[in-house]
Amino acid sequence: MRDLFRSFRSLSNPTRAAPQGYHERTRRLFIQRRNQNLIQAAGTTLALIYHQTVYNLRTDHRNPIIGLLLTILQTVVFMAAFLLIFLVIGIRQSPIRGDFMMYIMSGIFLFMTHVKTVGAVASSHSVSGGLTQHEPLNPAVLIAAAALTVLYRQTISILAILGLYNVLLNPVTLAHPVGCVAMYLQAWFSGACVGLVFLGIRPWAPKASQLLTTVYQRINMFASGKMFVANVLPNFMLPWFIWNPLFHIIDQARGDIFVNYTPQKTDPYYAIWFSLAAMMLGLLINFTTRKYESLSWSAGH
Template identity: 65%
Template sequence: MFTQRRNSNMVQAAGTTLALIYHQTVYNLRFSHRSALFGLLAIILQSAVFIIILLALYTLIGIRNSPIRGDFMLYIMSGIFIYMTHVQTATAVAGSHSLASGVVKHEPLNAAVLIAGAACAMLYRQLISCLVILSIYHLAFQPITIYDPVGAMALLLLSWFSGITVGMVFLGIKPWSPAASRGLATFYQRVNMFASGKMFVANTLPNFILPWFIWNPLFHLIDQERGFLFINYSPHKTWLLYPLWVTLACFMVALLINFTTRKYESVSWSAVQ
């Protein structure tokens, strides 16, 4: 039991890493609630509450039909699911660990495994939430038809990956200034409540309002997602490659920040925090 296990080749190293990510993912899923079932129900209820609030807001305004020719509830859920996946993944990754924490010092556990575990746990929760809510609506209320399920799923995964990169940027800033990292993460979440454009259709926005949203990759993701969901909608004011390039740029910046932080960070930094 006192002999440290060594990987003799890349296949064993990959297997060990995947096993660590799996166990860390399970730990993150069970950490928030003692019962995994109640933890999933909490995530589902959170998404359902967002949908109900947005539906009530539309009802108060007097909008009861979808701006896109298609199911009104599917239009609402398309924005909520992309927004929740992106923002909650960024929050989970930003709080996944501290480079000065003792658990990172124990091999073979490392920062990459902790980040991957937090991201995979959030993806699992959001996928279950999407499937449950869509299934309940399809079976109990009204049948829905998705024009391109593969493309819609790809956009959901891209929003998840972009959330990982944004969260990694906040995670790299955290050891230098924890308060600034928390503040930026909260500000990013609050801004995207409106700037994500989940309540609007990009094609119907006037050109003088469009610059308020066009900078946001999440705005492009939500609008392009609706192009995959609805056969009658073709996005004209958003681009699919824009969020991809921004995600890759954030990933490179996040790697630079985290590698620099790991090089200069001292355990004593956490003593004054």
């Protein structure tokens, strides 16, 4: 701004000489930066995703540390509520031979990661939003940043809770740590793909899209299978849950956590194929919507 102000002063007073190289610097202020190759384009996109992710993290709360503490507190309250429900029902030990709290946390961590990613991606951007009017920002950057924001918060929350549990209560033991991380990332990725479908529906029917997102999140409170073990589920009830990718992810994650549990009714590859199909469908809807979407659609909302 100082250079711009000086340029106007020099224009108003032509007799005053400008510093050497000053006009070149002023000219660069009005030149839009363009990528020369694919590497520069990838670097620019990654930088935009990073800055937008940081912006999203600071949006909910001005202090990022307090925002993370609130996320951890929300997870702890969720765990305490489910523990109380199990105690009221009379379940005082894990259906799987192992740590009861690890059984509870295995379901809650993956459930919250999945449903929060669905909600974040489904509401990541709108054509009437101010950020979408500024290049080089684009919907892909906003979607990726929304998903990464949830991944960052949930990862810090899970590591903090497991660290405190390991120090204060019982040692945390995982039979297959790599498989646990893979199922955690799969829960996040499948949530992003499902949220992409709801995001494509949103411009056509905003209220219906918001309702469907909420219904999907509430259905997963029960249909995710976090409150029971899939191996003991009767076969006549299996069709109620087998459609849900989160049901397969949680059951497979418990097989990676507990050495004495082997999933028999879920498929580790089902969630992958479901996520890829949902991603293709979401991209198709979003690309089609972008051709017809207009600012006037949201004028009455």
